[in-house]
Amino acid sequence: MDFQNRAGSKPGAxxxxxxxxxxxxxxxxxxxxxxxxxxxxxxPYFMRNHLGSYECKLCLTLHNNEGSYLSHTQGxxxxxxxARRVALEAKDNESSGPARAATxxxxxxxxxxxxxxxxxxxxxxxxxxxxxFGLLFEITYPExxxxxxxRHRFMSAYEQHVEPPNxxxxxxxxAAEPYETVxxxxxxxxxxxxPSKFWSHWDMDxxxxxxxxxxxxxTRSYAGTGANAAASIGxxxxxxxxxxxxxxxx
Numbered sequence: 001m002d003f004q005n006r007a008g009s010k011p012g013a014x015x016x017x018x019x020x021x022x023x024x025x026x027x028x029x030x031x032x033x034x035x036x037x038x039x040x041x042x043x044p045y046f047m048r049n050h051l052g053s054y055e056c057k058l059c060l061t062l063h064n065n066e067g068s069y070l071s072h073t074q075g076x077x078x079x080x081x082x083a084r085r086v087a088l089e090a091k092d093n094e095s096s097g098p099a100r101a102a103t104x105x106x107x108x109x110x111x112x113x114x115x116x117x118x119x120x121x122x123x124x125x126x127x128x129x130x131x132x133f134g135l136l137f138e139i140t141y142p143e144x145x146x147x148x149x150x151r152h153r154f155m156s157a158y159e160q161h162v163e164p165p166n167x168x169x170x171x172x173x174x175a176a177e178p179y180e181t182v183x184x185x186x187x188x189x190x191x192x193x194x195p196s197k198f199w200s201h202w203d204m205d206x207x208x209x210x211x212x213x214x215x216x217x218x219t220r221s222y223a224g225t226g227a228n229a230a231a232s233i234g235x236x237x238x239x240x241x242x243x244x245x246x247x248x249x250x
Contacts, residue, residue, distance in 0.1 A: 027067055028067070030067060031065065031066060031067030031070065034066075034067065034070045035066060038070065040066055040069070040070070043073070044057075045057045045058040045059075046069060054066065054068070054069045056069065056072060056073075056078065058078065058081050058082065058085065059072070059077055059078055059081050061077075114178055114179065114180050115143060115178050115179060116179065116180060117179065117180050117182055118139050118140055118141050118174075118176070118179045118180075118182065119139070119140040120137065120138065120139045120140070120174075120182065121137075121138040122135060122136070122137055122138075122184065123135070123136040123138075124136075125212070125214075127197075127214055130214075130217065131217065132192065132197070132214040132215060132216070132217055133214065133215050134197070134212060134213055134214035134215060135186065135212070135213060136210070136211075136212045137172070137174070137184065137209075137210065137211045137212070138208055138209075138210050139174050139176075139182070139208070139209045139210075139211075140206075140207060140208050140209075141176045141179055141207050141208075141209065142207045143178065143179070143207075144176050144177070144178075144179070144207060146204070148176055148177055149176070149202055150174055150175065150176035150202060150209040151174070151175050151176070152172065152173060152174050152175070152200065152209075152211060153172075153173055154170055154171070154172055154173075154191070155170065155171040155172075155173055155183070156170055156171075156188075157169055157170060157171070157188070159171075160183070167188060168187070168188050169185050169186065169187060169188050170185075170186060170187070170188040171183045171184065171185055171186070172184045172186055172211075174209065174211075176209070187215070189215045189216070189218075190215065190216045191213050191214070191215060191216070192213065192214045192215065192216045197213065197214040198212070198213045198214070199211075199212055200212075
């Protein structure tokens with residue numbers, strides 16, 4: 001077949017392009033033209049993966065080059081997903097408008113320079129009526145402002161990350177700026193939360209925070225009835241200095 005004398009061919013220009021070659025050349029011209037007019041890097045859904053190809057994060061499609069991605073952005077699927085995304089965002093803004101506006105205010109982070117640990121005093125106490133064992137904490141904060149009030153809370157052994165957790169102990173924390181937070185390790189026993197047994201006081205004049213609490217007495221049951229019960233109670237060998245220790249086995 002004579003390729004040089006065909007209609008439309010020029011001497012020395014070679015053969016005419018086939019249909020597939022013409023399509024490749026047309027797509028390449030369109031790609032270069034689109035890259036000159038469209039900033040593809042500003043597209044929020046355009047992404048290059050580690051294989052060197054391109055992805056549309058909105059439609060989850062894979063493309064071999066920029067031209068294929070640009071053709072996809074003009075297609076029906078991408079346009080429908082864009083319209084669906086805009087409608088969903090508008091619905092979210094209407095439903096959570098006031099709440100989002102309230103939470104949009106910038107939160108100012110306080111940079112407080114710690115000046116060290118406060119002075120403290122711990123006293124063991126006992127209620128003479130109920131024989132309950134308790135603790136009295138006196139924490140001194142001489143440099144706090146008038147608007148600052150010390151705070152306290154109990155922390156379990158599994159919340160802290162300073163020591164290995166031991167469920168036999170818990171921690172009582174005291175905090176007041178600009179002092180460091182101090183923690184005291186106490187027994188992990190039930191605290192009597194009645195107002196007469198658990199109270200705290202902040203003295204503005206002396207800048208001293210006082211907290212007092214008592215542990216609940218453990219309940220003990222004695223086996224036997226009648227004379228046997230009386231004998232077991234009379235010979236239970238309870239330690240008068242620490243009645244919370246379990247009696248030794250008979």
